[in-house]
Amino acid sequence: MVMMKLFWKLTRDIRQSIGQFIALVLVVAVGAFFYAGLTTYSDNLSAFVNSYFKEHHVSDLYVSYKQISKDELADLSSIAGIKKIEGRYTFDATQVIAGHNTSLKIHSIPVRNEINTPTLIAGRIPDKKNEIMLDSHYAKENQLQIGEQIHLRANEKSVSFTISGLGENVEHAKKNDIQDHQAYGIGYIAEATIPEIAGGFSYNEVMIDAQDGYDIDSLGKSIEAQSSHLAYVDQISKERTFSYSKINQTIHNNKLMSKVIPFVLFLIEAIILFLTMSRLIDSQRNQVGIMKALGVPTRTIMLHYMGYPVLVAIAGSIIGCVVAAIVFVPLVTASSARAYSLPGITYSMSVFSVLPPLLFSSVFGMLSCYLSGRSILKERVAEAMRPKPPKTMQQLWIERFPGVWNRLSYSYKLILRNIFLNKQKALASSIGVVISTVLLIAAFGTQTALLQVASQIEEVYTYDLRVDFAKGTSLEQLKLPPGSKSGYFLATFPVAFRKGTETENATFVVTEKSNSLLHFFDENGNKISLEDHGVLVPKSYADKYRISEGDTIQVQFTAPELKKMWVDMKVLHVSTQYSNPAFYSTPAYLQSFGIDYSPNTLLVEGASPTNLATVRTFFEQDHRVDAIADKNDLKKSAQYILQQNSFVFILFIVCAIILSFGAIYTISSINIYERNRELATLKVLGYPKHKINRLIFWENMILTAFAVIVALPLSGYVYRMIVKALSSSHQQIPDQLNVFVLVASVALAFLLTLLSNLLLKRKVGRIDMIGSLKSVE
Numbered sequence: 164m165v166m167m168k169l170f171w172k173l174t175r176d177i178r179q180s181i182g183q184f185i186a187l188v189l190v191v192a193v194g195a196f197f198y199a200g201l202t203t204y205s206d207n208l209s210a211f212v213n214s215y216f217k218e219h220h221v222s223d224l225y226v227s228y229k230q231i232s233k234d235e236l237a238d239l240s241s242i243a244g245i246k247k248i249e250g251r252y253t254f255d256a257t258q259v260i261a262g263h264n265t266s267l268k269i270h271s272i273p274v275r276n277e278i279n280t281p282t283l284i285a286g287r288i289p290d291k292k293n294e295i296m297l298d299s300h301y302a303k304e305n306q307l308q309i310g311e312q313i314h315l316r317a318n319e320k321s322v323s324f325t326i327s328g329l330g331e332n333v334e335h336a337k338k339n340d341i342q343d344h345q346a347y348g349i350g351y352i353a354e355a356t357i358p359e360i361a362g363g364f365s366y367n368e369v370m371i372d373a374q375d376g377y378d379i380d381s382l383g384k385s386i387e388a389q390s391s392h393l394a395y396v397d398q399i400s401k402e403r404t405f406s407y408s409k410i411n412q413t414i415h416n417n418k419l420m421s422k423v424i425p426f427v428l429f430l431i432e433a434i435i436l437f438l439t440m441s442r443l444i445d446s447q448r449n450q451v452g453i454m455k456a457l458g459v460p461t462r463t464i465m466l467h468y469m470g471y472p473v474l475v476a477i478a479g480s481i482i483g484c485v486v487a488a489i490v491f492v493p494l495v496t497a498s499s500a501r502a503y504s505l506p507g508i509t510y511s512m513s514v515f516s517v518l519p520p521l522l523f524s525s526v527f528g529m530l531s532c533y534l535s536g537r538s539i540l541k542e543r544v545a546e547a548m549r550p551k552p553p554k555t556m557q558q559l560w561i562e563r564f565p566g567v568w569n570r571l572s573y574s575y576k577l578i579l580r581n582i583f584l585n586k587q588k589a590l591a592s593s594i595g596v597v598i599s600t601v602l603l604i605a606a607f608g609t610q611t612a613l614l615q616v617a618s619q620i621e622e623v624y625t626y627d628l629r630v631d632f633a634k635g636t637s638l639e640q641l642k643l644p645p646g647s648k649s650g651y652f653l654a655t656f657p658v659a660f661r662k663g664t665e666t667e668n669a670t671f672v673v674t675e676k677s678n679s680l681l682h683f684f685d686e687n688g689n690k691i692s693l694e695d696h697g698v699l700v701p702k703s704y705a706d707k708y709r710i711s712e713g714d715t716i717q718v719q720f721t722a723p724e725l726k727k728m729w730v731d732m733k734v735l736h737v738s739t740q741y742s743n744p745a746f747y748s749t750p751a752y753l754q755s756f757g758i759d760y761s762p763n764t765l766l767v768e769g770a771s772p773t774n775l776a777t778v779r780t781f782f783e784q785d786h787r788v789d790a791i792a793d794k795n796d797l798k799k800s801a802q803y804i805l806q807q808n809s810f811v812f813i814l815f816i817v818c819a820i821i822l823s824f825g826a827i828y829t830i831s832s833i834n835i836y837e838r839n840r841e842l843a844t845l846k847v848l849g850y851p852k853h854k855i856n857r858l859i860f861w862e863n864m865i866l867t868a869f870a871v872i873v874a875l876p877l878s879g880y881v882y883r884m885i886v887k888a889l890s891s892s893h894q895q896i897p898d899q900l901n902v903f904v905l906v907a908s909v910a911l912a913f914l915l916t917l918l919s920n921l922l923l924k925r926k927v928g929r930i931d932m933i934g935s936l937k938s939v940e
Contacts, residue, residue, distance in 0.1 A: 165459055169467040176447075176471070182922065183439075183832040184475065186825040190435050191479025192486065193818040193825075194428040195520035199484040199512055200491030200814075201421035207510045208499065209414050212336075215505060216407075219280045219333040220247075222370040223379055223401050226386055229394035230365040239369065242385050244377040249273040250366030252357045255633075255789060256317035256350070260305050264783060266790060267315065268335075269295070269350040270368075271357050278370045279334045281351060282506045285309060286328025292355040295324035298338075300504060301348025302329050318360055319786050324352070331506045337406045340743075341796070341803040342502060397634070397722065403657060403668055410503060423885060424815065427605075428822070429520070431598050433527040435826045436472060438594060440528060441535030442830075444468055448539050456544045465536055472528020480521040488512045494810050596830070596870035596912065597877065599823030603908040604878035604900065605885055606819035610812040611904050612886070612897040616741040619684075621798070623740070626680040626766040627775055628782070629792040636787045638762050644781035646774030651678040652762035658746070659719040661729075662708040669704070670745040671718065673753050673760055680766045683738045683747070686899075695751040697735025701744030703895035705737045706887075712736055718746065720758065730756045741895050823912065828919040831863055860920045867916045871909050878908075 177184045236250045252271040257264050272281070272288065281288060284299040286309040297307060307313065311326050335349045358364050373382055379400050387395065401407045444451070454464050492510050499508065632638065643650045653674035660669045674681060676693040683691045683699060693699065698718075700710055710716060714734045721727055738747070750760035769775045775793070782788050879900055886898040 165463060169454075169459070169463065170470070173467060173470050173474075177474070180832060183829050186828040186832075187436070187439060187472075187475045188479040188482065189821050190432050190825040190829075191476055191520065191524045192483035193822045194425060194432045194524070195480045195483025195517065196487045196491065196818060197428055197815070198421075198425035198520050199516040200487040200495065201417070201424060202516060203487070203492060203510055203512045204495045204499075205414070205417040205421040207508070208417060211505060211508045212410060212414065215336075215508075216333055219282065220278050220372055221333045221401055221407065222278050223373040224371040224383060224386075224398060225401075225404070226369040226371065226383075226390070226398040227396040228367055228369070228390070229396060230361075230367055231369065231393060232365055235393060236366060236369060239386065239389060242382070242389055244374055244382040244385065245371055246374045247277055247372040249276065249278050249370045251368050251370065252354075252361055252366055253368045254317050254360060256315040256322075257783075258313060258315050263346075265301075265305065265346050265348060267301075267348045267350050269315075269317070269352060271354050271366075272296075272351050274354055278372050279332060281330045281332045284329045284331065284506060286326070288330070289327045289351065289353040290355075291327075291353055292359070293322070293324050294327040294353055294356075296328040296330050296351045297326055298331055298335065298344075298349040298504065299329040299506075300331075300344035302326070304345040305348075320360070322359065324350075324356075331504045334404070335406055336503050336505055337409045338504070339405075341799045342504075343796075343799065397724075399657070403721075408668075413502070420811075427602075427881075427885065428818070429523055431602055431822060431826075432524065434594065434598055435822075435829065436475075436524065436528045437531040437534075439829050440468075440472055440531040443471070444532065444536045444539060448542075451536075451539050452542070452544050452546070455540075461540045464540060465533065468536055469529040469532045472532060473525050476521050476524035476528060479524060480517050483520060484512065484517045487516075491814065494814075498810065593866050593870040593873070596827060596867050596916070597874045599819075599826045599915070600871055600874035600908060600912045601878040601881050602819045603823055603911055604874070604904060605882050606812070606816040607904045607908050608878075608882045608900050609885070609896075610816060611901060613812055615897045619739075619741050621794075622684075623682050624680070625682065625768075627769040627794060628767040628779060629796075630765045630767060630782050630788055631790040631792075632763050632765070632787050633789050634763065636763065638765065641765070643767065644778050646770055646778045647767055648770040649679070649768045651675055651680055651766045653678070653681075653764045653766065654760060654762045655745075655764065656725075657721045659721055660704065660708075660746070661717040661719065662710070665708070666719075667704075668721075669718075670743075671720070672745045672747050673750055673762075674747065676749045676751075678766070680768055681747075683736070683740075685736065686739050688739075691736045691738060693747060693749050694735055695749050695755075697733040697748070697752065699736050699738040699747040700734050701740045701746065701895065702737050703740065703744045704746075705734075706895075710734055710737065725758060728756075728758075730758075739895065741897065744895060820911065820915070824915045824918065827863075827867075827912075827915050828922065831859075831916075831919045831923055856920070856924055859923070860917075863916050863920055864913065867913055871912060874912075875905065875909075878905075 231250060233250065236248065239245070240248045251273060254269055256267045256269055258267060259265075281296065283296075286296070289296050295313070302308070307326060309326050309328060312323055313326065314321060314323050316322075330351070332349065332351070338344070338347050338349065352360075354364075357366075361367075371382070371386075373379060379402075383398050383400070386398065402411075451464060454467075455461070492512055496510050499505065499510070638652060651674060653672055656671040656673070658669050658671040660667050674693070676695065678693070683693070685691050686702060691699070698716070700716065704710065712734055715731050716734060717729055718732055719727055719729045732748070732752075735748075753760055767778060769778055779791060779793070782791055882900055883898050886896045
C-alpha cells in the first residue's frame with residue numbers, strides 16, 4: 164500500500180516538473196542513440212566481412228608473372244603451406260561509353276574456381292568464349308544489360324564480349340578511393356577467351372589460399388625461390404591489397420568510434436544525472452521528513468527516489484534505440500552501400516542494444532540518489548521537515564569597492580548575493596553548462612576537422628593530370644606532350660615501417676625535390692620541402708610512434724626485387740597528411756642506399772585549361788598507361804570523404820545540442836524550484852513579473868559566462884583526447900580547434916540558456932506565493 168502511494172507521488176512529481184523529466188530523458192536518449200547506432204554499424208560490418216571473406220575464400224597471396232603455364236603452376240602447388248592454388252589471366256581494358264572512356268580490370272575465372280569465388284547477382288557466370296560477367300554497380304551506372312554486346316580495347320586489340328551475368332567479387336569489395344562505379348569497373352571472363360587476349364594460353368597471376376596458421380611471409384619467400392626459373396614479377400599479400408586494407412581500416416576506425424563516442428556521451432550523461440538527482444532530493448528534504456514522520460521506512464524512501472532515474476533510464480534508452488533504428492541504421496546502410504560492394508549486407512539492431520544504456524543510466528542514477536539522499540535520511544524528522552536555516556551572508560569582495568557596488572542596480576545586487584550565498588549550487592549549475600559547452604565544441608570541432616581533411620586534398624595535390632604507367636615501363640625517354648607546362652615523376656614503393664618491436668605496413672613515395680605540384684605542410688600549416696638528406700614522415704605515424712625531426716627510423720622495402728632490405732633513414736620533417744599518409748623522399752636520397760629510382764607515375768600541369776583535353780587524349784592513346792586522374796577526381800575524393808562521414812558528425816552535433824539543452828534546462832528548472840520562497844517573497848513585495856524573469860535570466864547568463872570561461876581551455880584537452888582515440892597511423896585528424904568553432908559553440912551555449920529561460924517563464928509565473936511563504940522559519 165505504501166509503495167503504491169509512493170508510486171503515485173512519483174508520478175505527481177514527474178507531472179509537476181514534466182519539462183525537467185523530458186530533458187533528462189533526452190539526455191539519456193542521446194547516449195543510447197549513439198551507442199545503439201554505432202555498435203550496430205561496427206558489429207554488423209565486422210561480422211559480415213569476416214563471414215563474406217571466409218565464405219568466398221579470399222586469396223591470401225597474389226603472385227604475378229609475365230606468364231606461367233598450367234604445368235608450371237602445378238609444380239608450385241607442392242610448396243609447403245599452400246592449401247589451394249589457382250592461375251588466372253589479368254589485364255586492363257578500356258570502354259568508350261557515351262563519349263567518355265571507362266577503365267576495367269578483367270580477370271579470367273578458373274574452370275574449378277575455389278578462390279575469390281564471385282557472388283552472382285543476375286544471369287550466369289561466363290563459361291564460353293567472349294562472354295563476360297560485369298560488376299553490377301558498373302553495369303547499373305552505365306546502363307548495361309545482360310545479353311548486350313560491349314566492345315573493349317585491351318593489349319592493343321579490340322575485343323567484343325557478350326554480358327552473361329552481373330555479380331560482385333570479394334577481392335574488389337572496394338574498387339578505388341571514391342568508389343567511382345561509372346568510370347571504373349571489374350569484369351570476369353572464361354578461360355577460353357585467354358588465347359584471344361594474350362596471343363596464347365598462359366596465366367600471369369596466381370592466387371594462393373594458404374594453410375591455416377601458416378606464415379605468409381615465409382610462404383612468399385618459398386614461392387619466390389621456386390620461381391627463380393620462371394618469369395616472376397611480384398607478389399602481394401591480401402593485407403596489402405587495396406580493398407582488403409581499406410575495409411579493415413574502416414572496421415578498425417568504426418570499432419574505435421563505437422567505443423569512444425558512446426563512452427564520452429555516457430560520462431556526460433552520468434554527471435548530469437548525478438547533479439540533477441542530488442539537487443532534486445535536496446530540494447524535497449521536507450517531503451522526506453513528512454514521509455519519515457508517517458513511519459515510511461528509510462529504505463522505502465530511498466527506493467522511491469531511485470525510481471525517478473530508473474524511469475528516466477527506461478524511457479530514454481527505449482527512445483534512443485528506437486530513433487537509432489529509424490534514423491541511424493538507414494543512414495549507415497546508405498553510406499555503406501556507397502563505400503563498399505558487399506552484396507547482401509544488412510544492418511539490424513539487436514533488442515539487447517537497449518540494455519547497456521539502460522543499465523548504465525539506472526545504476527548511475529540510483530548511485531547518485533544514494534550518495535545525495537543518505538545524509539538527508541539520517542536527519543531527525545523535525546530537522547528534515549524544516550527548511551535549511553538561511554546562510555549567514557558575508558560581505559562580498561565587490562562590496563569593498565563602494566564606488567562600484569553603489570552603482571549596481573538592486574536586481575544585480577540580488578543576483579550577486581544569491582550566487583555567492585549558494586556557491587556550491589552555483590558551481591554545480593556551472594558544471595552542467597561546462598560539460599555542455601565542451602561537448603558542443605567537440606562536436607563542431609570534429610565536423611570542422613572533417614571539412615579540413617577534405618580541403619587539404621586540393622592544397623597538397625595541385626597537378627592537372629596524374630598518369631600511372633604499367634609496372635616495368637621505362638619513362639626515361641618520355642617527353643611531355645604539347646599543351647603541357649610542367650611534369651614531374653614519382654615512384655611508389657610498398658614498405659614496412661619498424662619502431663622497436665612494432666612493424667606496420669606503409670607507402671613510400673619518391674619524387675624530385677623540385678616537384679612544385681606536390682606541397683607539404685607542418686603541423687602549423689607552414690610549407691616544408693624535400694631535401695636529399697632525409698625523409699618526410701607523416702604526422703599520423705610520428706604521433707603514434709613518437710617520432711621527432713632528426714630521429715632515425717627503420718624502413719623495409721618489401722618489393723621482391725629489392726630483397727626486402729632494411730634501411731635506416733633520417734627524419735627530415737614531420738608532415739601533416741590527413742588522407743593517404745605516406746613517407747616521402749628524393750631520388751638522390753633513395754639512391755644513397757643503393758636502390759634504383761624507377762618512376763611509374765607522371766604528374767602533369769597543363770599550360771592552360773583549354774589544353775588539358777589534348778594532353779589527356781595523348782596519354783589515353785599510350786598503351787603503357789594504366790590509369791589517368793585529374794582535378795575532378797581530386798574534388799570527387801574530397802566530396803566523397805564529406806559524404807561518407809558528415810552524417811555521423813552532423814548527428815553528433817544535433818545530439819550535442821539536445822544534450823546541452825537538456826542539461827541547461829534541467830539545472831535551471833531546479834534552480835527555480837529551490838528559490839521558490841525567495842521568488843515568492845519578491846512577488847509579495849510587489850516586484851514586477853518581468854523583473855523577476857530578468858533576475859533569473861541574468862543570473863543564468865552570468866553562470867553560463869563563468870562556465871564558458873572554464874570550458875574553453877578544458878574543451879581543447881577533451882577534443883585532443885577524442886581525436887587521439889579516433890586517429891591511427893593510416894588516418895590523421897586535425898587536433899587544433901579554430902576560432903570559429905569556439906565562437907560558434909559559445910554563442911550556441913548562450914542561445915540554449917536563453918531558450919531555457921524562455922521556456923521556464925511560465926514556471927516562475929505559477930509560483931504559489933502562499934504555499935511558498937507559509938513554511939516555518
